[in-house]
Amino acid sequence: MRLALVAVGRLKRGPERDLAEGYRARADALARGLGLSAVQLTELPESRxxxxxxxxxxxxAAILACLPAGSAVIVMDEGGRAVTSAGLAEQVAAWRDGGRPGLTIVIGGADGLCESVRHRADLVFAFGAATLPHGLVRVLVLEQLYRVMTILAGHPYHRGAP
Known part of the structure; x- marks a missing residue:
């Protein structure tokens, strides 16, 4: 299953970008053994x-143009629902095992997401009700992708509840 992250805006050099790339590299290292691809990153320009x-x-419109047919789509939105890491891993595995060709995670721009993008989503996901900086959301998304892979691989990174 192909993995993609589509984000409006570019992540500037600095600690957020370094963290994001670190988690992306970790995820990419585990992906192949789980029937997943490396995470393809698409940064879309912010509208003027x-x-x-x-x-x-x-x-x-730019986001929708990046979504492959048949791909599962998760959109990040503060109005979305919270899902545990284990629950997210179960959902990703179900999509993969059910034959979905890909999973695309979408991070919108500063003004949020239009309804047509939300409508295309299989899951509207939130890290909570707070509004978070886009750079931090990207780090958290990539960390969760890595965590999902460690859960699927039985790796001890995710220890869960005792």
Whole structure:
């Protein structure tokens, strides 16, 4: 199953980018043995439209153009539902074992996601109700992908509840 992360905006050099790349490298090292690909990163330019609804629409169209047919889609949204790491691992395994060709995780722009992107999602996911910086969300998404892989591989990184 192909793994992809589509994010609006570029992550600048610095500690967030270093952390994100570190987790991405860890995930990539485990992926093949689990029937998964390395994580393909697509950074989309932020819209320059003057009005927020126009920015959302432009960014939404660009996001939708990146979503392969048949791919499972997770969108990150503060209004989404919280899922445990183990629950996320179960869902990823179900998609993989069910023959889904890919999984794409989407991080929208500063103005959020348009409804057409949310509608395309198989899961609207949140790390909680708080609004988080996009760079930090990218780090957390990549850490969770790595954690999902360690759970699927039976690796001790994820110890879970006692």
């Amino acid at each position: 439209a003057r009005r927020a609804p126009d920015r959302c629409a432009e960014e939404g």
